[in-house]
Amino acid sequence: MRIRVGSLRPLVWVGPAVALIAIVVLWPVVVLVHSSLQNIAADGFVVGGAGGRNYSELWHEPALAGVVERTVIWVVVVVAVTLILSLALAQLFHQYFPLRRLARTALIAPWAASVMMTALIFRWALDPNVGAVNIILHALGLVHRFGSNQADWLGRPGWALVWMMIVAIFVSLPFTTYALLSGLQTIPGEVYEAAHVDGAGRGYMYRTITLPLLRPAILVATTINVINVFNSFPIIWEMTRGGPGYETSTTTTFMFILKQSFIGEAAAISVANFALVIVIVLVFLKVTRWKEAVT
Amino acid sequence: MTKRLSAAAVALVAGLGIAACGSSSHSGGGGSAGSGGGGSTTLKLVAADYGTGPSNTSSKYWKGIATAFHKANPTISVKVTVVPWTNFDSEIQTMVQNHNYPDITEGDYFSDYAQQGLLYPASQVMANPGELLPVFKKQGTYNGVQYGMPFTTSTRTLFYNKQIFAKAGIHQAPKTWADIKADATKIKAMGKIGFGLPLGPEEAQAESLLWFLGDGGNYQDAAGKWTINSPQNVAAFTFMKGLVSAGDTEPHPGTQDRTPLWEQFAQGKIGMINGSPALVPIIQQAGVLKSSDWASVPIAGKTGPLTKTLGVCDNVAAFKAGGHAAQIKKFLDFAYQTKYQLQFDHEYDLLPATTAAANQLSSSSLYGSFIKALPGSIQYPSNTSWAQVKTQVQNQIGTAVTGSPSSVLGSLQSTAQKLG
Numbered sequence: 001m002r003i004r005v006g007s008l009r010p011l012v013w014v015g016p017a018v019a020l021i022a023i024v025v026l027w028p029v030v031v032l033v034h035s036s037l038q039n040i041a042a043d044g045f046v047v048g049g050a051g052g053r054n055y056s057e058l059w060h061e062p063a064l065a066g067v068v069e070r071t072v073i074w075v076v077v078v079v080a081v082t083l084i085l086s087l088a089l090a091q092l093f094h095q096y097f098p099l100r101r102l103a104r105t106a107l108i109a110p111w112a113a114s115v116m117m118t119a120l121i122f123r124w125a126l127d128p129n130v131g132a133v134n135i136i137l138h139a140l141g142l143v144h145r146f147g148s149n150q151a152d153w154l155g156r157p158g159w160a161l162v163w164m165m166i167v168a169i170f171v172s173l174p175f176t177t178y179a180l181l182s183g184l185q186t187i188p189g190e191v192y193e194a195a196h197v198d199g200a201g202r203g204y205m206y207r208t209i210t211l212p213l214l215r216p217a218i219l220v221a222t223t224i225n226v227i228n229v230f231n232s233f234p235i236i237w238e239m240t241r242g243g244p245g246y247e248t249s250t251t252t253t254f255m256f257i258l259k260q261s262f263i264g265e266a267a268a269i270s271v272a273n274f275a276l277v278i279v280i281v282l283v284f285l286k287v288t289r290w291k292e293a294v295t
Numbered sequence: 296m297t298k299r300l301s302a303a304a305v306a307l308v309a310g311l312g313i314a315a316c317g318s319s320s321h322s323g324g325g326g327s328a329g330s331g332g333g334g335s336t337t338l339k340l341v342a343a344d345y346g347t348g349p350s351n352t353s354s355k356y357w358k359g360i361a362t363a364f365h366k367a368n369p370t371i372s373v374k375v376t377v378v379p380w381t382n383f384d385s386e387i388q389t390m391v392q393n394h395n396y397p398d399i400t401e402g403d404y405f406s407d408y409a410q411q412g413l414l415y416p417a418s419q420v421m422a423n424p425g426e427l428l429p430v431f432k433k434q435g436t437y438n439g440v441q442y443g444m445p446f447t448t449s450t451r452t453l454f455y456n457k458q459i460f461a462k463a464g465i466h467q468a469p470k471t472w473a474d475i476k477a478d479a480t481k482i483k484a485m486g487k488i489g490f491g492l493p494l495g496p497e498e499a500q501a502e503s504l505l506w507f508l509g510d511g512g513n514y515q516d517a518a519g520k521w522t523i524n525s526p527q528n529v530a531a532f533t534f535m536k537g538l539v540s541a542g543d544t545e546p547h548p549g550t551q552d553r554t555p556l557w558e559q560f561a562q563g564k565i566g567m568i569n570g571s572p573a574l575v576p577i578i579q580q581a582g583v584l585k586s587s588d589w590a591s592v593p594i595a596g597k598t599g600p601l602t603k604t605l606g607v608c609d610n611v612a613a614f615k616a617g618g619h620a621a622q623i624k625k626f627l628d629f630a631y632q633t634k635y636q637l638q639f640d641h642e643y644d645l646l647p648a649t650t651a652a653a654n655q656l657s658s659s660s661l662y663g664s665f666i667k668a669l670p671g672s673i674q675y676p677s678n679t680s681w682a683q684v685k686t687q688v689q690n691q692i693g694t695a696v697t698g699s700p701s702s703v704l705g706s707l708q709s710t711a712q713k714l715g
């Protein structure tokens with residue numbers, strides 16, 4: 001009896017965490033998959049089973065191909081540019097300079113501010129008539145006339161996407177930079193000194209010492225960014241609502257618009273999103289052989 | 296020690312379970328929240344906001360009624376929630392989808408809720424539904440029973456800026472599409488926006504219908520069959536596309552919502568725009584245009600002004616879930632009093648929905664002509680699928696002025712046919 005109680009003891013410690021994950025993480029996934037297989041009326045009543053019909057409707061959605069393509073571009077560009085800029089920023093913040101502490105603190109601002117607020121501020125700044133961005137561009141001679149097609153950046157899907165990517169990069173920078181900065185701080189100075197003695201140049205040292213030793217930090221930053229950017233909703237919703245039509249929608253905003261009228265189909269695309277994120281992350285970790293990097 | 300800790304852990308797990316259940320099981324809605332102590336009831340009212348800012352938010356209007364009502368009926372309180380128009384549909388849809396029902400809504404009306412049996416018939420929650428303007432009865436009726444009760448109505452007209460017209464050397468209000476095109480071209484040359492065309496999600500379905508009507512088109516034919524991609528409708532959008540590509544409208548109409556454009560009209564930046572009486576207070580509040588600087592005329596059609604315009608009503612719906620039919624009836628009979636109808640109409644320059652209030656206003660110089668146009672006005676489709684079709688129209692029809700009108704309207708037509 002005493003032995004059985006003893007062997008159950010770890011369960012008591014792990015139990016709350018397991019229960020929390022089961023209730024908060026796993027159960028919604030089960031409900032989601034279940035909803036995607038049901039025929040749900042627009043007012044939330046389950047009319048009956050739908051089998052795979054929600055998925056086939058989704059597959060035949062004319063806007064789907066464009067939305068998926070845009071999502072891939074969105075994730076790849078935002079994460080790649082964020083990472084490149086953050087590598088440079090982390091390097092900068094790793095140096096000693098006056099007011100470094102203040103500068104490091106200031107970097108938190110885009111992260112601490114609500115993303116929705118940041119997106120709104122950018123939307124106003126891009127107003128074709130009175131937006132700050134347009135006023136600056138007009139003064140520089142780049143925007144020729146206020147209120148014109150050219151000044152209406154968010155009305156043109158291509159440019160709207162570019163500006164939304166800029167906002168997404170802006171809000172992703174702080175976290176990524178901090179992740180990389182903490183990675184930089186773990187590299188012992190002696191390694192550089194030794195390389196310097198051996199006559200290595202700065203660029204060579206960066207490629208052969210810094211980048212390889214930063215790999216765990218880069219992997220973590222990339223993985224978390226991919227998930228965050230893929231699921232990013234407020235930036236696109238506040239700036240263009242995914243419009244005109246679905247021309248600036250990613251799978252996340254597309255799902256939200258579908259939900260208004262077609263709940264089952266929206267659940268189906270949520271399941272697809274969920275699966276896609278997991279697949280992307282697994283493939284990424286596999287390709288980069290993360291275990292080797294970490295150990 | 297260990298024993299106590301494990302007991303605490305077990306309690307924590309149990310607590311988590313209860314908390315998780317608690318959050319999802321409370322779906323009865325606010326309707327029942329106030330019932331209990333002393334037989335008092337709290338009705339949950341969700342209304343759209345017709346105001347242009349904090350000074351005239353509809354929250355004030357409804358709270359005023361709620362307070363007066365509570366004085367007369369101390370056992371019933373009304374909890375007022377006001378939602379901006381742009382979010383109204385999705386908020387109500389989300390509440391209903393989550394089975395978190397209000398008792399009363401005022402704003403857009405969803406006939407599919409009547410179909411699902413979620414609503415009280417008008418006869419159960421109003422002493423005399425026959426008082427409501429008969430022209431809007433069909434839109435709120437499902438299977439011969441009226442569920443949607445019009446609360447406020449409006450008709451559409453073409454507003455134009457007389458000042459801009461005079462400067463551009465135009466002496467007549469536009470009557471035809473050709474006039475619109477010619478006038479917009481002249482206004483554009485002055486550096487202003489010729490025609491304001493709001494085809495963004497806020498109310499694209501209204502703007503589109505006004506153009507459809509100009510060519511004898513509509514969303515449906517007389518028999519109730521969808522005709523979204525009829526030759527007339529495609530011709531209307533082809534003409535609009537011509538306006539857009541010539542730069543006679545604001546940039547990218549597919550992304551422009553009605554309210555911001557109305558505000559620009561009020562600032563004197565737009566020559567012509569289709570509007571409702573609700574545009575008038577926006578003009579007055581902006582303080583840029585004097586009342587002699589603008590005018591409103593019948594909407595221009597392909598060959599002449601529309602003889603029948605779009606009549607729109609916003610409805611009250613009463614949800615069954617709370618089981619408060621008697622209390623709702625008391626409140627609605629109170630809120631539909633002529634004085635409150637008139638207060639609403641004066642506040643927002645909209646039209647009444649009861650015969651008594653309409654009669655009082657029909658001799659007014661501001662409202663008279665609008666009210667006379669109401670009985671013959673054209674309505675949106677009354678199908679239960681209209682709510683879903685409307686959402687699709689709002690999201691997609693704006694792309695028809697940049698892409699191909701026939702393919703965009705064609706895809707909306709097939710969605711509508713699928714929804715029935």
